Amino acid sequence: MNASESIRLLEQGRLDLETTRIIYDTADLLTLGQLAQEVRFRWNPDPVVTYAVDRNINYTNICVSRCAFCAFARDTGHPEAYVLDQETLTRKCEETLTLGGTQILYQGGLNPDLDLAWHLDQIRLMRAMGLHVHGFSPPEIVFMAQQNGLSLREVIERLVAAGLGSIPGGGAEILVDRVRRSVSPGKATRDEWLDVMRTAHRLGLKTTATMMFGHLETLDERLEHLFLLRRLQDETGGFTAFIPWPYQPGEKTLPARPAGSTTYLRLLAISRLVLDNVPHIQASWVTQGPEIGQVALHFGADDLGSTMIEENVVAAAGVSHRLSRKEMVRLIEAAGFRARQRNTLYRPVEPVHEGRP
Amino acid sequence: MTSARTNSPIALDGLLLDRLQDSALREVGQKIRHGERLGHEDGLACLETTDLCGLGQLALAVKKARHGHRAFFIANHHLNYTNVCENRCRFCAFHRPPGSTDGYAMTPEEAARRIAESPVPNLHEVHLVGGCHPDLDLSYYLDLVRAIARARPGIKLKAFTAVEIAHLAEKTGLSCQECLSRLKEAGLVAMPGGGAEVFSDRLREELFPHKIGAREWLAIHATAHRLGIRSNATLLFGHLETPAERVEHLIRLREQQDETGGFQAFIALPFHPANTSLKDLPCPTGVDILKTIATARLLLDNIPHIKAYWVMLGLKLTQTALHFGADDLEGTIVHERIAHEAGARTEAGLTVAQLVHLIREAGFEPVERDTFHQPLE
Numbered sequence: 001m002n003a004s005e006s007i008r009l010l011e012q013g014r015l016d017l018e019t020t021r022i023i024y025d026t027a028d029l030l031t032l033g034q035l036a037q038e039v040r041f042r043w044n045p046d047p048v049v050t051y052a053v054d055r056n057i058n059y060t061n062i063c064v065s066r067c068a069f070c071a072f073a074r075d076t077g078h079p080e081a082y083v084l085d086q087e088t089l090t091r092k093c094e095e096t097l098t099l100g101g102t103q104i105l106y107q108g109g110l111n112p113d114l115d116l117a118w119h120l121d122q123i124r125l126m127r128a129m130g131l132h133v134h135g136f137s138p139p140e141i142v143f144m145a146q147q148n149g150l151s152l153r154e155v156i157e158r159l160v161a162a163g164l165g166s167i168p169g170g171g172a173e174i175l176v177d178r179v180r181r182s183v184s185p186g187k188a189t190r191d192e193w194l195d196v197m198r199t200a201h202r203l204g205l206k207t208t209a210t211m212m213f214g215h216l217e218t219l220d221e222r223l224e225h226l227f228l229l230r231r232l233q234d235e236t237g238g239f240t241a242f243i244p245w246p247y248q249p250g251e252k253t254l255p256a257r258p259a260g261s262t263t264y265l266r267l268l269a270i271s272r273l274v275l276d277n278v279p280h281i282q283a284s285w286v287t288q289g290p291e292i293g294q295v296a297l298h299f300g301a302d303d304l305g306s307t308m309i310e311e312n313v314v315a316a317a318g319v320s321h322r323l324s325r326k327e328m329v330r331l332i333e334a335a336g337f338r339a340r341q342r343n344t345l346y347r348p349v350e351p352v353h354e355g356r357p
Numbered sequence: 358m359t360s361a362r363t364n365s366p367i368a369l370d371g372l373l374l375d376r377l378q379d380s381a382l383r384e385v386g387q388k389i390r391h392g393e394r395l396g397h398e399d400g401l402a403c404l405e406t407t408d409l410c411g412l413g414q415l416a417l418a419v420k421k422a423r424h425g426h427r428a429f430f431i432a433n434h435h436l437n438y439t440n441v442c443e444n445r446c447r448f449c450a451f452h453r454p455p456g457s458t459d460g461y462a463m464t465p466e467e468a469a470r471r472i473a474e475s476p477v478p479n480l481h482e483v484h485l486v487g488g489c490h491p492d493l494d495l496s497y498y499l500d501l502v503r504a505i506a507r508a509r510p511g512i513k514l515k516a517f518t519a520v521e522i523a524h525l526a527e528k529t530g531l532s533c534q535e536c537l538s539r540l541k542e543a544g545l546v547a548m549p550g551g552g553a554e555v556f557s558d559r560l561r562e563e564l565f566p567h568k569i570g571a572r573e574w575l576a577i578h579a580t581a582h583r584l585g586i587r588s589n590a591t592l593l594f595g596h597l598e599t600p601a602e603r604v605e606h607l608i609r610l611r612e613q614q615d616e617t618g619g620f621q622a623f624i625a626l627p628f629h630p631a632n633t634s635l636k637d638l639p640c641p642t643g644v645d646i647l648k649t650i651a652t653a654r655l656l657l658d659n660i661p662h663i664k665a666y667w668v669m670l671g672l673k674l675t676q677t678a679l680h681f682g683a684d685d686l687e688g689t690i691v692h693e694r695i696a697h698e699a700g701a702r703t704e705a706g707l708t709v710a711q712l713v714h715l716i717r718e719a720g721f722e723p724v725e726r727d728t729f730h731q732p733l734e
Contacts, residue, residue, distance in 0.1 A: 003373040003414070029680050029720065030417060033410035034376065047407070261673035262680065262719040291643030292673045298409035298644070327639070334642040336407030 003031040010035055015274055020223055024270055029262055036269035036300030043279050044302045049332040050280075050342040052306040053325060054103040054134070055096040059084045059122060063109025065139065065186035069173075069215060071250040073109050083114065086125060093129045100325070103344050105168060105306070106135030110143040110187065116155070119144070120162040127163030134344040135159075137170035138196035139187035152199045160205065166344050167200050169208035169243065174217040175225045182216050183254065194232055201238025206345055209239050209278070213267060214246035214259035222267065226274040233277045240346050241280035241303060244271055245287045261292045265299045272300025280346055285331075290323060294331040303342070304328060364658045366392035367422045369415070377411040385655065386415055395656055400604035403652040409644055416651035416682030423661065424684045428721040429730065430712045433482035433688035434475045437695065438463045438501060442488025444520070446554075446565040448596055450632035450699035452488050462490055465497070465504035472508035477689050477709075480509055482728045484690075485516035486549055489524035495536070498525060499543045506544030513728035516545050519577035520552035523569045534580045541586060547728050548581050550589030550624055555598045556606040563597060564635075575613045582619025587729060590620050590660070594649055595628040595641025603649065607656045614659045621730050622662035622685060625649045627669050631700025643674055647681045654682025662730055668693045668703050672715060679719045685730075686712055 006027040009019050060083045063073035074081040104126055126133050145155045173183060175190045197207050209229050213222050233239050244267055246259035272281050283301035285293025293304060307325055332339035343349050369390045377383045381402035388395055406412050439462035442452035453460035472483055483505050506514050526533045556571035578588050590610050594603055614620050627641045654663045664685040665678035675686060691706035716723040725733045
């Protein structure tokens with residue numbers, strides 16, 4: 001399809017599934033990019049790209065869910081299994097503050113040995129140190145509700161009372177139960193995932209939404225995912241941002257051919273066009289590398305994600321994902337935008353000078 | 358002056374042109390539409406635009422007018438016969454000064470053995486370049502060319518940058534034309550485009566004072582073209598050069614091509630700082646690389662092919678570059694060393710199947726080619 005035809009289709013009004021399918025299959029990549037930028041500038045008129053300085057803390061790798069794509073989970077008793085103690089959590093939070101971080105992305109496995117009181121204590125600890133806690137993806141919240149015989153609402157209310165600030169959109173994978181039964185049968189279903197988000201939004205909590213694509217799903221199922229999110233957003237308005245990324249096959253996980261950059265950029269642009277009610281789209285430099293992460297800022301993304309302090313601080317072997325704040329800012333500026341540090345709620349924060357190199 | 362020549366008009370989607378946010382880019386689009394040659398200011402407008410997709414659309418329209426949906430690659434093998442070099446360019450991590458313990462020079466037999474044993478099935482081309490070694494004489498170069506050209510049936514030898522030809526001429530006291538004629542007789546059919554760096558005396562002084570400058574580089578390629586030797590051209594960018602110097606470089610290549618017509622492909626090489634004396638400089642960013650490739654496609658209206666050199670771009674950027682005016686992915690390569698010593702993190706080589714997949718996933722039709730960019734059956 002040529003550019004004029006794509007543009008005309010898009011100008012007919014809000015995208016429906018059928019039109020989206022046509023555009024996804026046939027429009028030129030760069031036409032999609034250009035049109036996505038128009039939507040991006042409608043939401044965010046200033047040529048500003050935001051980024052976050054936060055730390056990704058995983059409180060446990062013990063998980064009963066055993067998703068086919070996951071290389072992180074371990075069984076209880078496995079030599080590499082861990083649960084983060086309060087002392088380590090405190091140290092990680094101190095390091096985050098020293099590096100100018102304002103928030104913690106706090107997630108972990110579905111660990112039956114951790115009770116709700118333990119989780120609440122951890123949240124209180126982080127809050128007491130002045131950090132915003134962006135924590136517990138929907139499958140973790142569903143698991144807590146099941147373990148404790150509580151409703152989703154009750155669990156979320158308790159987490160919020162302890163200091164939870166917002167919920168990350170992880171664990172969405174593809175929101176189609178056919179796919180979930182194959183790749184993640186042991187965790188939240190499509191409706192449960194959506195229920196957590198609906199409940200959280202109604203309680204006034206903001207959340208993000210994600211999508212992990214490029215495994216067993218069809219193109220139609222990707223679109224179904226996007227339209228489900230759009231419908232819920234029409235209802236609640238609680239999603240701040242959408243973050244898609246392609247599945248990264250590992251040695252021991254579900255075999256798949258990793259999606260290339262053009263597949264990623266195409267999906268990103270389509271997301272911006274379909275999710276016309278979500279304010280922000282985040283680029284995934286972690287899966288795409290800094291080059292395509294930066295290029296994504298011209299395909300609908302207005303946010304470059306987080307510097308991922310965890311990987312910057314921990315000098316572990318094989319660390320491949322690191323991006324200093326300085327490099328983040330350089331990428332944003334070289335792409336033609338002004339860089340601005342934000343918090344989890346996408347409000348500007350004053351950058352703190354890094355205490356260490 | 359800049360618009361003296363008229364190109365073929367390129368069909369551009371009208372609605373798309375109207376939607377370009379950047380008025381300078383719209384002007385570039387109008388010129389392309391009317392077949393008017395782009396000038397220095399147009400080149401700068403392309404490099405400095407903030408409308409990345411808009412620029413890419415223009416470059417892609419020009420690429421499609423030339424090559425349709427095709428994207429080319431070659432089954433080839435890169436070989437570096439020596440890393441010993443007198444030039445000591447500041448941006449190079451590959452060279453070793455004469456006398457270094459880790460310097461090497463392959464014998465012609467060793468080089469031929471490597472090609473004979475190359476893992477690439479149906480190998481079509483050997484790309485042979487090396488340092489300016491002080492002790493290798495003309496007979497070595499001729500033996501090397503003869504040995505490699507005979508190592509596998511049906512292979513074509515693309516060898517020696519203009520820098521190596523100038524070095525050889527100086528050592529032997531022969532003219533560059535004489536050296537090239539002798540090498541051609543021995544089996545060289547094409548020349549790679551390396552060693553051009555940036556055509557700027559200021560930067561030559563700063564970065565590669567011992568290496569030939571723009572005038573000599575262009576003169577050697579002109580000589581090659583007159584002898585019927587096709588060649589490529591490069592630009593090493595993203596270090597200390599200004600956007601104006603990049604544009605100037607492209608325009609000088611275009612002028613040379615008007616005169617002698619032997620350039621087959623242009624390759625924009627993003628600078629890799631690791632292990633060089635410029636290691637504190639950052640790498641050029643993805644957006645800068647795509648803009649440079651697109652700008653080259655638009656300015657170089659007389660060079661048929663624009664390569665996305667996957668070794669230096671990385672596979673993700675390479676694939677995306679096919680939407681920004683590039684039409685050629687170079688080849689299988691097998692064992693790249695020069696960029697890898699400067700920190701390139703790509704594979705050393707790719708298989709034909711991997712190249713085909715990259716191209717198909719990007720939405721283009723893969724076409725295997727020979728050294729002269731002719732499609733193979």
